[in-house]
Amino acid sequence: MIKAITGTKDTLPSDIRKWHHLEELVRNVMASFNYREIRTPILEETALFSRGIGESTDIVSKEMYTFIDRSETSVTLKPEMTASVVRAMLEHSLDKQQPLNKLYYISPMFRQERPQAGRFRQFHQFGAEALGGTNPSLDAEMIIVAYDILKNLGLNNITVKINSLGVPSSREKYKHILKIYLNDKKTQLSEESRKRLDTNILRIFDSKEANDINIMEDAPLLIEHLDNESLEQFDMVKQILLAVKIPFEVDARLVRGLDYYTHTTFEILSSSVGSQSALCGGGRYDLLAEQIGGRDIPGVGFAAGIERILLACENENSFCLPDDFIDLYIIRVDKELVAKTNELALLFRRKNLNVEIDYLNRSVKAQMREANKLGAKRVIFLGGEEYSAGKVVLKDMKEGNQQIFDLNNIDEIINNL
Ligand code: AMP
Numbered sequence: 001m002i003k004a005i006t007g008t009k010d011t012l013p014s015d016i017r018k019w020h021h022l023e024e025l026v027r028n029v030m031a032s033f034n035y036r037e038i039r040t041p042i043l044e045e046t047a048l049f050s051r052g053i054g055e056s057t058d059i060v061s062k063e064m065y066t067f068i069d070r071s072e073t074s075v076t077l078k079p080e081m082t083a084s085v086v087r088a089m090l091e092h093s094l095d096k097q098q099p100l101n102k103l104y105y106i107s108p109m110f111r112q113e114r115p116q117a118g119r120f121r122q123f124h125q126f127g128a129e130a131l132g133g134t135n136p137s138l139d140a141e142m143i144i145v146a147y148d149i150l151k152n153l154g155l156n157n158i159t160v161k162i163n164s165l166g167v168p169s170s171r172e173k174y175k176h177i178l179k180i181y182l183n184d185k186k187t188q189l190s191e192e193s194r195k196r197l198d199t200n201i202l203r204i205f206d207s208k209e210a211n212d213i214n215i216m217e218d219a220p221l222l223i224e225h226l227d228n229e230s231l232e233q234f235d236m237v238k239q240i241l242l243a244v245k246i247p248f249e250v251d252a253r254l255v256r257g258l259d260y261y262t263h264t265t266f267e268i269l270s271s272s273v274g275s276q277s278a279l280c281g282g283g284r285y286d287l288l289a290e291q292i293g294g295r296d297i298p299g300v301g302f303a304a305g306i307e308r309i310l311l312a313c314e315n316e317n318s319f320c321l322p323d324d325f326i327d328l329y330i331i332r333v334d335k336e337l338v339a340k341t342n343e344l345a346l347l348f349r350r351k352n353l354n355v356e357i358d359y360l361n362r363s364v365k366a367q368m369r370e371a372n373k374l375g376a377k378r379v380i381f382l383g384g385e386e387y388s389a390g391k392v393v394l395k396d397m398k399e400g401n402q403q404i405f406d407l408n409n410i411d412e413i414i415n416n417l
Contacts, residue, residue, distance in 0.1 A: 100131070163223065266281070
């Protein structure tokens with residue numbers, strides 16, 4: 001038996017309504033903030049991510065699904081969306097059509113990580129990117145949009161953490177200070193962190209090794225070494241969040257793994273999903289567009305993991321959807337009325353009613369059972385004496401009462417559904 005690939009998951013019809021509910025909410029909230037949807041290909045040239053995300057990040061160095069296609073091009077299944085959105089904006093000169101582009105997406109992503117609860121190899125994200133503005137209102141807006149979506153899903157156990165990574169010049173100076181601090185502790189660091197000393201030193205803050213955590217406890221913090229411009233920008237973000245009453249914590253150790261971040265960085269965590277607790281992460285990336293060979297266009301965005309969010313919703317019992325139902329089941333009483341049943345069903349279906357009929361030559365009793373199972377609000381009995389007289393019987397499944405209608409008068413039946 002061929003099974004789904006490790007780390008990938010089928011979404012079955014019994015679960016799909018949760019996804020639709022979440023996706024609809026995302027679309028509504030995004031629309032109210034005037035974000036427009038963008039869709040990009042699943043496949044991109046590998047260089048987009050290696051340049052855009054950075055060679056030294058976990059995503060690029062260990063997790064990408066990369067292969068050489070039949071025309072000898074190195075292609076990659078997208079592991080995140082920001083680089084693709086920025087590429088699309090540059091390629092189609094969206095920035096020349098309007099100075100600020102507010103875009104959102106809902107899309108599958110691919111990373112070859114070790115599968116565990118809340119961590120998959122194909123997973124889904126929704127997110128937003130605002131390209132073309134440096135105003136801290138946009139940084140705050142990302143947090144507000146993400147927070148509002150999670151709150152609208154009924155999630156309570158969430159924490160917003162924010163930090164600032166400043167501008168590259170102050171960050172470079174700080175990295176030097178951090179390196180000096182870590183230099184004589186090198187031998188005590190884990191192998192992974194030792195490697196990061198030269199490649200991605202900030203990421204040592206993300207280490208889960210007890211020894212590394214101890215060492216980083218006393219490390220100098222970036223926020224203490226930020227320039228005035230970065231501090232002012234960060235202060236404005238905090239003021240906006242206070243004004244809109246979104247609770248947040250400043251976490252000076254929040255660094256995030258991607259090279260292109262500048263200024264604001266944030267995460268929204270849930271205490272309802274176990275160790276993979278980040279529901280959402282984002283920040284400002286003023287350097288990305290240039291890094292992938294384009295024009296200098298600042299940006300800010302976030303990405304949220306749909307599987308994890310739905311898991312949090314389930315664990316918090318945060319939304320319950322009404323039971324499935326259909327509007328109408330047409331029970332074919334006489335076997336020979338196959339064509340008539342199809343014809344009648346189509347008339348209702350074209351009026352946007354959710355209608356089912358029997359395809360398995362079931363008995364009237366079995367059709368009735370099926371109608372009940374599908375949660376049919378009403379059934380029509382097609383056949384018998386009534387049919388000979390040009391009529392059908394409509395039964396209300398909840399009330400139990402029956403009415404007889406003229407078969408030629410569909411509109412009257414619809415008015416009674
Ligand atoms: P990132 O792009 O790594 O900042 O991820 C943003 C969000 O996507 C995270 O907060 C998670 O909710 C989700 N996410 C990232 N990687 C995975 C994964 N392998 N499986 C499931 N969700 C993920």
